[in-house]
Amino acid sequence: MQILDESSTDQCVPPKVDRDRAATVAESLIDINVAGNLAEMFRLLADPTRVRILSALLEAGELCVCDIAEVVDTTETKVSQAMRLLRPAGVVRNRRDGRKIFYRLDDSHVRMLLELSHAHVTHLAEDV
Amino acid sequence: MQILDESSTDQCVPPKVDRDRAATVAESLIDINVAGNLAEMFRLLADPTRVRILSALLEAGELCVCDIAEVVDTTETKVSQAMRLLRPAGVVRNRRDGRKIFYRLDDSHVRMLLELSHAHVTHLAEDV
DNA sequence: CTAATATCTGCACGAATGTGAAGATATCAT
DNA sequence: ATGATATCTTCACATTCGTGCAGATATTAG
Numbered sequence: 001m002q003i004l005d006e007s008s009t010d011q012c013v014p015p016k017v018d019r020d021r022a023a024t025v026a027e028s029l030i031d032i033n034v035a036g037n038l039a040e041m042f043r044l045l046a047d048p049t050r051v052r053i054l055s056a057l058l059e060a061g062e063l064c065v066c067d068i069a070e071v072v073d074t075t076e077t078k079v080s081q082a083m084r085l086l087r088p089a090g091v092v093r094n095r096r097d098g099r100k101i102f103y104r105l106d107d108s109h110v111r112m113l114l115e116l117s118h119a120h121v122t123h124l125a126e127d128v
Numbered sequence: 129m130q131i132l133d134e135s136s137t138d139q140c141v142p143p144k145v146d147r148d149r150a151a152t153v154a155e156s157l158i159d160i161n162v163a164g165n166l167a168e169m170f171r172l173l174a175d176p177t178r179v180r181i182l183s184a185l186l187e188a189g190e191l192c193v194c195d196i197a198e199v200v201d202t203t204e205t206k207v208s209q210a211m212r213l214l215r216p217a218g219v220v221r222n223r224r225d226g227r228k229i230f231y232r233l234d235d236s237h238v239r240m241l242l243e244l245s246h247a248h249v250t251h252l253a254e255d256v
Numbered sequence: 257c258t259a260a261t262a263t264c265t266g267c268a269c270g271a272a273t274g275t276g277a278a279g280a281t282a283t284c285a286t
Numbered sequence: 287a288t289g290a291t292a293t294c295t296t297c298a299c300a301t302t303c304g305t306g307c308a309g310a311t312a313t314t315a316g
Contacts, residue, residue, distance in 0.1 A: 026199045030183040039176045046171035048163045055158040071154045099283040227313040
């Protein structure tokens, strides 16, 4: 891109052009609080059980806790604790019907994330 | 969608239609290994520093470690350790030029994830 | 060669996280 | 009322994770 210029004497021996680019990036960089929110959202998806639960909801649309536990092949406690994390984050929404509580995805972005991620992983699987 | 039917008596008092749906979901459900890979990929993004680093690379295209540290306002050790996680996962690629090592994003899906996620969070920020 | 720069690694410690067991609520059936 | 079902919560424990520090490696300059 640009020719390296070792004239300036700063802490990192930065070529002038790169310095400018770095400054520009710093301005348009994602806000530190936003980065925190993003990281927290990714953390919610950083667990195999939760991924499978969300995947099941993506397929079924709506499922009660016991059905989720059966489909995902895990305990109801795990499902319940997963929902405790996902609910206040706005990822899932619940609805009571008798003694059952039905959950469904409640975030179009998360839905897209899941679909995109699924495509990503299956694409990786093809390579390997 | 379908009318609830409390006739069958199974362990979870499941209406027949729901049982079928659960079975269908179980078949088309994401594989357990794939879910693990997905979760691991999300875990890489589940850290504010790493999110900011990737965001910087998304903006700048390519940056060396010291510039990343300056732009993201963190230590070079943090950047280096972040890269130690992101490199083997195929998220970033590096190139040596002299004593500097330049990093850039190396995964179109991750790029999309970041863009989509950024849109998601800014959308949330508008609501609140 | 030595000195300085840029990056990486190993280690140790505090914090956060996932998990299971046991008990607490809430709803329905009888 | 009692018992059964479905879900949630609390607690404690083991594991993992992010962090900083000190030192190691690699490259360039003199």
